[in-house]
Amino acid sequence: xxxxxxxxxxxxxxxxxxxxxxxxxxxxxxxxxxxxxxxxxxxxxxxxxxxxxxxxxxxxxxxxxxxxxxxxxxxxxxxxxxxxxx
Numbered sequence: 001x002x003x004x005x006x007x008x009x010x011x012x013x014x015x016x017x018x019x020x021x022x023x024x025x026x027x028x029x030x031x032x033x034x035x036x037x038x039x040x041x042x043x044x045x046x047x048x049x050x051x052x053x054x055x056x057x058x059x060x061x062x063x064x065x066x067x068x069x070x071x072x073x074x075x076x077x078x079x080x081x082x083x084x085x086x
Contacts, residue, residue: 019050 010021030037064070 023052 010018013021027037
């Protein structure tokens with residue numbers, strides 16, 4: 001089934017079912033990449049994915065926290081504005 005046909009169906013899923021789909025896809029992609037993710041101890045719980053996510057940590061980088069990136073983005077924005085007004 002093409003993705004274009006699948007997306008409207010996914011959009012109709014409940015919030016919890018969307019989380020289950022994310023979990024399924026994460027496990028499927030990890031398996032295809034050769035990784036084995038441990039299944040949750042309580043696979044019947046509706047909060048399995050949320051519990052797994054809560055037990056992990058992630059580092060999020062933002063250009064807003066980096067002065068050089070802020071300057072570069074500002075310069076690009078100015079250049080784009082000048083080119084549209086010229």
